[in-house]
Amino acid sequence: MRVIEKREVYSRRTVLRGGAAVTAGVVAMSVGAGGVFGPGRAWAVDAKNLKPETMQTLIQMARDIYPHDRLADKYYAVAVQGYDTQAGKDAALKATIENEVTTLDGIAAAKYGRRYVEVGWEADRVALLREIAGGAFFEKIRGGLVVGLYNQPEVWERLGYEGPSADKGGYLERGFDDLDWL
Amino acid sequence: MTAPYDLNDDGVVVVIGSGAGGGTLAPELALKGIDTVLLEAGPRYDIGDFVNDEWKAFGMTAWLDMRTTSGTWRVARDFPNLPAWIVKAVGGSTVHWAGASLRLQEHEFKDRTVYGDIPGANLMDWPITLKDLEPYYAKAEDKMGVTRTNGIPGLPGNNNFKIMKAGADKLGYKTCHTGRMAINSEPRDDRAACQQTGFCFQGCKFGAKWSTLYSNIPKGEATSKLEVRPNAQVVKIEHDEAGKVTGVVYGDKDGNLHRQKARVVAVAGNSIESPRLLLNSQSSKYPDGLANSSGQVGRNYMRHMTGSVYALFDKPVNMYRGTTMAGIISDESKNDPSRGFVGGYEMETLSLGLPFMAAFLDPGSWGREFASALDMYDHMAGMWLVGEDMPQATNAVTLHPTEKDKFGMPIPNVNFDDHPNDIAMRNHAHRQGSALYDAVGAVRTFPTPPYPSTHNLGTNRMSEKPRDGVVNKWGQTHDIGNLFVSDGSQFTTGASENPTLTIVTLALRQADYIADQMNKGKI
Numbered sequence: 245m246r247v248i249e250k251r252e253v254y255s256r257r258t259v260l261r262g263g264a265a266v267t268a269g270v271v272a273m274s275v276g277a278g279g280v281f282g283p284g285r286a287w288a289v290d291a292k293n294l295k296p297e298t299m300q301t302l303i304q305m306a307r308d309i310y311p312h313d314r315l316a317d318k319y320y321a322v323a324v325q326g327y328d329t330q331a332g333k334d335a336a337l338k339a340t341i342e343n344e345v346t347t348l349d350g351i352a353a354a355k356y357g358r359r360y361v362e363v364g365w366e367a368d369r370v371a372l373l374r375e376i377a378g379g380a381f382f383e384k385i386r387g388g389l390v391v392g393l394y395n396q397p398e399v400w401e402r403l404g405y406e407g408p409s410a411d412k413g414g415y416l417e418r419g420f421d422d423l424d425w426l
Numbered sequence: 427m428t429a430p431y432d433l434n435d436d437g438v439v440v441v442i443g444s445g446a447g448g449g450t451l452a453p454e455l456a457l458k459g460i461d462t463v464l465l466e467a468g469p470r471y472d473i474g475d476f477v478n479d480e481w482k483a484f485g486m487t488a489w490l491d492m493r494t495t496s497g498t499w500r501v502a503r504d505f506p507n508l509p510a511w512i513v514k515a516v517g518g519s520t521v522h523w524a525g526a527s528l529r530l531q532e533h534e535f536k537d538r539t540v541y542g543d544i545p546g547a548n549l550m551d552w553p554i555t556l557k558d559l560e561p562y563y564a565k566a567e568d569k570m571g572v573t574r575t576n577g578i579p580g581l582p583g584n585n586n587f588k589i590m591k592a593g594a595d596k597l598g599y600k601t602c603h604t605g606r607m608a609i610n611s612e613p614r615d616d617r618a619a620c621q622q623t624g625f626c627f628q629g630c631k632f633g634a635k636w637s638t639l640y641s642n643i644p645k646g647e648a649t650s651k652l653e654v655r656p657n658a659q660v661v662k663i664e665h666d667e668a669g670k671v672t673g674v675v676y677g678d679k680d681g682n683l684h685r686q687k688a689r690v691v692a693v694a695g696n697s698i699e700s701p702r703l704l705l706n707s708q709s710s711k712y713p714d715g716l717a718n719s720s721g722q723v724g725r726n727y728m729r730h731m732t733g734s735v736y737a738l739f740d741k742p743v744n745m746y747r748g749t750t751m752a753g754i755i756s757d758e759s760k761n762d763p764s765r766g767f768v769g770g771y772e773m774e775t776l777s778l779g780l781p782f783m784a785a786f787l788d789p790g791s792w793g794r795e796f797a798s799a800l801d802m803y804d805h806m807a808g809m810w811l812v813g814e815d816m817p818q819a820t821n822a823v824t825l826h827p828t829e830k831d832k833f834g835m836p837i838p839n840v841n842f843d844d845h846p847n848d849i850a851m852r853n854h855a856h857r858q859g860s861a862l863y864d865a866v867g868a869v870r871t872f873p874t875p876p877y878p879s880t881h882n883l884g885t886n887r888m889s890e891k892p893r894d895g896v897v898n899k900w901g902q903t904h905d906i907g908n909l910f911v912s913d914g915s916q917f918t919t920g921a922s923e924n925p926t927l928t929i930v931t932l933a934l935r936q937a938d939y940i941a942d943q944m945n946k947g948k949i
Contacts, residue, residue, distance in 0.1 A: 245585075245744070246744075247742050248742075248744070248804055250804070309793070310792060310796070310797045311793070311794050311797050312797050312800070312801055313801075314801070366794075370793060370794075377792075386790075386792055390784050390785050391481060391781070391785075393784075394780055394781050394783075394784035394785075394800070395481055395781045399780075400779075400780050403800055403801060403803045403804070404742070404744075404802075404803050404804025404805075405746060405779060405780035405803055405804070406744075406746070406747075407479075407779070408477075408478035408625075409478060409623045409624055409625070409747075410478050410621070410625065410631035410632070411478070413621060414620075414621030414624070414632070414748075415584075415621075415622040415624060415747035415748050416620075416621045416622040416748075418747070419585075419744065419747055420582075420584045420585065420622040420624075420747040420748035421582060421583060421584050421585060421588065422585065423585040423588045423589070423742075423743060423744075425741045426589070426592045
């Protein structure tokens with residue numbers, strides 16, 4: 245049967261274009277003036293209205309809420325990048341995000357003596373998230389991710405969903421009934 | 427006279443809503459030579475506008491006007507302002523329906539007699555029988571091109587169906603096949619055959635699936651006796667001193683109100699909007715709303731016992747390829763109280779794309795347990811469970827006491843509690859669905875909770891006696907001779923089958939009745 249390649253495939257073209265061939269997790273994302281950056285600056289998201297550290301925390305929260313090991317950080321960065329823009333237009337939202345991230349970091353500091361993003365194990369970070377889960381801020385971030393993360397066509401591919409088919413004539417000749425292992 | 431019709435033309439039949447009920451009734455009347463105006467709250471798209479994109483299609487076609495919910499049903503928690511997932515566009519929910527076209531069973535017209543007195547359930551027999559509907563079922567199946575009727579072959583089974591069929595065989599189920607579907611398995615009625623796109627819910631790009639939008643309505647318009655007015659949301663039905671309805675007031679897309687006079691009005695706005703409109707049409711003569719002398723308008727809201735089971739396998743399935751509802755098992759749709767509940771349920775394959783799976787698999791959940799399920803999306807199979815739920819007087823659509831829409835009309839609130847029979851049936855269905863997948867080697871199963879309601883029924887129920895319900899056996903309101911209800915809100919009880927075929931059947935039958943009554947000068 246026709247199966248979907250779920251791994252990130254690096255063609256020569258993509259390497260030449262952006263030097264994007266960096267494996268997630270080898271080098272952590274970094275914060276700098278006005279943004280958060282992927283390893284080797286393979287990707288960047290703006291932090292013009294929110295603090296770069298706050299944006300970094302949102303990205304890490306996104307991964308910890310919906311952790312997919314085959315998704316690089318850039319997909320999580322894309323999923324939350326809109327908050328920086330929104331914070332530029334909505335002072336109340338900006339204050340809420342900054343305050344809530346400060347609260348989360350405060351819980352992390354009390355327990356581990358470091359910022360949320362610097363807590364090493366996912367299970368420990370998730371335990372911190374459970375302390376704010378169900379609250380309005382956590383639910384806003386989580387609810388936003390349902391669309392912000394899972395509606396990215398690149399994410400569809402990574403998780404094995406092919407998306408639109410009508411422009412290709414449907415699946416009639418492309419494996420709608422090719423299951424052969426029963 | 428030809429369409430379009432004048433607002434002051436009081437000889438027209440006004441049909442409100444263009445889905446399975448109204449979108450069948452209005453063209454049928456036009457074909458009989460009756461001047462008909464079809465008012466649709468939403469816009470008019472055509473097939474070229476449809477997109478293979480779940481959220482985009484949802485934003486385009488779903489009814490997203492503000493609604494509220496109450497009661498203990500999980501939808502009120504997960505989707506407090508989206509009690510129902512239905513379409514606001516010409517064609518109504520026939521734009522996004524899956525296509526399953528099953529006749530109700532004989533005993534499902536006689537619930538009170540067959541099931542007896544179920545505490546808390548407002549059960550009643552329909553004033554009609556299966557025999558009354560059989561000729562019209564046959565007509566509906568022919569018009570809609572239902573597979574496995576009229577010599578039309580069944581659709582080919584996709585990967586999701588193959589899993590279901592293998593599990594059904596292991597469990598000893600006898601009635602598993604690719605369904606009776608209003609989806610062309612071969613070209614018919616100037617529509618193409620199914621290309622297995624996998625986007626039935628987003629509007630069929632090939633027109634292979636029957637929809638009033640491109641099947642019935644253009645045929646009506648070709649007679650010059652039907653005018654379709656999109657973006658026309660009716661806010662009030664008006665009447666004269668004698669109590670007969672005289673026309674409707676509707677708002678257009680710019681917020682302006684218009685009054686269309688009418689000889690007859692037929693309401694087909696789905697089971698939330700139809701009672702909302704009748705309730706909002708209250709007057710000094712009808713202080714509780716139109717056609718509501720029984721007090722039953724808005725009550726007995728049913729949404730089918732629903733749930734899903736998704737399962738992961740160690741090998742790929744790619745369930746999203748092909749017909750969304752690609753197979754059915756009817757073994758559990760019998761009435762067998764020894765299972766611990768009355769009524770039955772159908773098991774039907776269902777696939778959601780990744781975006782909707784993320785939203786509906788287990789709303790609100792997060793963490794590795796949830797994400798690891800989506801990691802295996804391409805290894806997932808799924809089925810929807812749809813069964814008869816109990817009508818209850820307190821499950822009701824009411825007018826919100828304070829909140830209003832842009833036309834100043836109170837928004838609807840939908841209150842719903844599961845009946846103990848519904849819960850027992852859902853538990854049984856979740857168990858059987860999981861057992862079916864386990865029998866094929868599932869490594870993990872998910873008993874998924876109900877989605878926002880797609881089958882909305884019962885809020886203007888049909889009854890023999892005027893004191894028990896809103897409409898008679900023709901869908902004519904007991905109280906007002908020239909006011910009809912033409913959608914699923916007529917259903918006395920919900921039955922276990924997907925309701926569209928029965929809604930179309932009732933509309934075809936009602937068209938004959940309305941024409942006859944008009945000819946005789948009775949309405």
